[in-house]
Amino acid sequence: MSGADRLTDLMRRGTEFLGCEVAVMCGAMSWVSERTLVAAISNAGGFGVIACGAMTPELLDAEIAATAERTHKPFGVNLITMHPQLTELIAVCARHAVSHVVLAGGLPPKGSLEAIKATGAKVIAFAPALSLAKKLMRTGVDALVIEGSEAGGHIGPVSTNVLAQEILPEVAGDIPVFVAGGIGRGEAIAAYLEMGAAGVQLGTRFVCAHESIAHPNFKRAFLRASARDAVATVQVDGRLPVIPVRALKNAGTHLFSDHQRTVAQRLDTGEVAMAEAQLQIEHYWAGALRRAVVDGDVEHGSLMAGQSVGMVTAEEPAADILARLVAQAAVALDARGLGSPRMAQLEDLDS
Numbered sequence: 188m189s190g191a192d193r194l195t196d197l198m199r200r201g202t203e204f205l206g207c208e209v210a211v212m213c214g215a216m217s218w219v220s221e222r223t224l225v226a227a228i229s230n231a232g233g234f235g236v237i238a239c240g241a242m243t244p245e246l247l248d249a250e251i252a253a254t255a256e257r258t259h260k261p262f263g264v265n266l267i268t269m270h271p272q273l274t275e276l277i278a279v280c281a282r283h284a285v286s287h288v289v290l291a292g293g294l295p296p297k298g299s300l301e302a303i304k305a306t307g308a309k310v311i312a313f314a315p316a317l318s319l320a321k322k323l324m325r326t327g328v329d330a331l332v333i334e335g336s337e338a339g340g341h342i343g344p345v346s347t348n349v350l351a352q353e354i355l356p357e358v359a360g361d362i363p364v365f366v367a368g369g370i371g372r373g374e375a376i377a378a379y380l381e382m383g384a385a386g387v388q389l390g391t392r393f394v395c396a397h398e399s400i401a402h403p404n405f406k407r408a409f410l411r412a413s414a415r416d417a418v419a420t421v422q423v424d425g426r427l428p429v430i431p432v433r434a435l436k437n438a439g440t441h442l443f444s445d446h447q448r449t450v451a452q453r454l455d456t457g458e459v460a461m462a463e464a465q466l467q468i469e470h471y472w473a474g475a476l477r478r479a480v481v482d483g484d485v486e487h488g489s490l491m492a493g494q495s496v497g498m499v500t501a502e503e504p505a506a507d508i509l510a511r512l513v514a515q516a517a518v519a520l521d522a523r524g525l526g527s528p529r530m531a532q533l534e535d536l537d538s
């Protein structure tokens with residue numbers, strides 16, 4: 188069996204679940220994953236996901252409609268569980284008969300899962316640990332994403348590699364699992380599929396797609412960066428929790444540490460109470476991703492990026508990125524392509 192056939196076989200569960208040709212999801216990225224990129228990914232055979240982020244129901248309604256005008260292929264919508272209008276957002280998805288809803292930002296609040304399933308949509312949820320994967324399965328989610336700390340954006344503490352080893356053997360037989368975080372090449376996709384994944388989710392790799400509306404400054408920062416530039420935010424004071432976010436380091440990263448120290452001092456002197464101090468920490472990055480992605484402020488905005496950023500070396504069409512990932516995965520799976528001939532094939536793909 189050729190590597191390409193084996194890849195099709197390994198992806199079948201994922202492609203049947205998503206209703207697309209290649210079991211590669213482009214993970215929702217706030218401000219980046221809008222109509223143009225989402226439609227481009229789905230049109231290329233992958234699975235695009237709209238990032239609802241902090242959008243109002245009206246904005247989400249317009250975004251879904253505009254995406255559906257650009258593609259007849261399936262795409263998903265990512266909703267953040269703590270959005271104050273989650274119920275209304277679910278109703279918007281229902282009106283558009285959205286086929287897949289990805290729930291991010293923690294365990295689904297009571298009733299939300301049932302509300303989504305009642306619309307006929309499939310629910311995909313993030314499982315940051317084996318115990319939570321099992322819990323989510325019991326609540327009736329249809330698929331899981333396991334995302335390691337190499338990923339861009341909000342992250343957990345455990346690497347993709349370890350999550351995959353812990354979670355796939357236990358649950359992949361019962362539910363489709365998509366692996367995310369740090370994937371930049373097809374060989375890694377092939378490896379996770381062989382471990383039992385139904386597919387993968389990539390974000391960072393698609394930021395510099397031609398169709399991505401990210402500001403040219405944002406894309407330039409990605410093209411220049413290497414893996415070690417994509418760092419997790421650091422908590423400076425034990426009393427003031429920081430939800431870790433992986434992003435390219437810039438002036439904002441350093442100023443955030445100064446800000447934490449200043450707030451901690453205000454707490455020491457009694458100038459602010461604990462609740463207010465924690466809010467001041469949380470609010471520091473408010474709007475920061477938008478400032479970087481939309482306005483191009485790459486110094487003080489948040490340049491959310493995963494460690495695979497070093498493998499983003501050119502701006503190119505989403506379809507080309509997807510095609511190369513698929514070709515690399517097929518070569519890696521080609522039983523005949525062992526040893527140096529296989530390396531030569533992979534080098535050809537790089538040139």
Ligand SMILES: Cc1cc2nc3c(=O)[nH]c(=O)nc-3n(C[C@H](O)[C@H](O)[C@H](O)COP(=O)(O)O)c2cc1C
Nearest residue numbers: 214215216217291338339340368369390391491493
């Ligand atoms: C710029 C950026 C913004 C993101 N925004 C979101 C988001 O709004 N919701 C979400 O669930 N994940 C978000 N993510 C995570 C992606 O959906 C995806 O899971 C992640 O990028 C996969 O890891 P990778 O970056 O290593 O490919 C974001 C990632 C990036 C790089």
